[in-house]
């Protein structure tokens with residue numbers, strides 16, 4: 160899974176200034192980090208969402224189609240994806256990494272994942288490889304026959320990779336992160352159970368937020384990853 164930060168606008172001071180303008184001031188340049196931190200924390204705690212819309216992130220993402228399907232549910236993000244009509248699909252398929260838990264135990268809405276065994280992992284990965292290879296051969300054959308790309312792609316399995324640009328402001332990004340990060344060991348306001356593969360994307364996005372908006376990130380964590 161690839162997540163690159165292509166563009167970013169708006170640091171923590173842009174958040175504070177967005178709020179301070181309501182009292183007629185532009186104070187962010189004058190205050191020290193301690194005051195800024197306290198103020199941003201307070202904004203977050205009190206649910207003042209709009210100042211967190213000033214920072215904007217644009218990501219380039221490569222992910223399997225089944226993850227892409229989950230990512231495009233974020234309506235407040237701007238997305239454009241690789242086209243299977245105008246270009247060939249990517250000859251790359253997702254293979255399950257060793258740390259991915261395989262077995263679901265419990266009932267709907269109240270379940271857990273456990274490791275599974277090596278036979279299960281090898282069987283699944285062999286199937287994933289076979290389907291990807293078989294699809295790719297068929298795809299190349301049908302393209303050579305002159306069948307249009309948009310038709311030749313019909314049998315593509317959802318573990319083939321695709322790519323997209325996703326741009327969203329920090330408020331929307333916090334919403335995505337609170338639903339999709341791997342927060343298994345954290346104290347959270349929301350019990351979300353995101354699919355492991357999308358956590359690989361969200362966790363990488365989070366690293367960029369920690370770097371570009373560290374004070375907003377701290378406020379997010381202190382509010383138990385609650386969305387605004």
Ligand SMILES: Cc1cc2nc3c(=O)[nH]c(=O)nc-3n(C[C@H](O)[C@H](O)[C@H](O)COP(=O)(O)OP(=O)(O)OC[C@H]3O[C@@H](n4cnc5c(N)ncnc54)[C@H](O)[C@@H]3O)c2cc1C
Nearest residue numbers: 229232233234235236331334335338339351352353354386
């Ligand atoms: C664990 C998990 C399981 C899921 N399972 C399924 C599933 O089985 N099937 C499925 O279809 N989806 C599923 N989803 C997707 C989910 O229902 C949302 O579509 C997705 O998470 C996008 O979230 P969002 O609407 O908050 O984000 P965005 O669309 O980015 O919206 C951000 C926020 O803006 C506000 N907003 C946006 N649009 C509107 C609107 N029209 N009206 C009012 N407020 C709005 C809301 O506050 C929203 O939280 C799942 C998500 C998770 C995390």
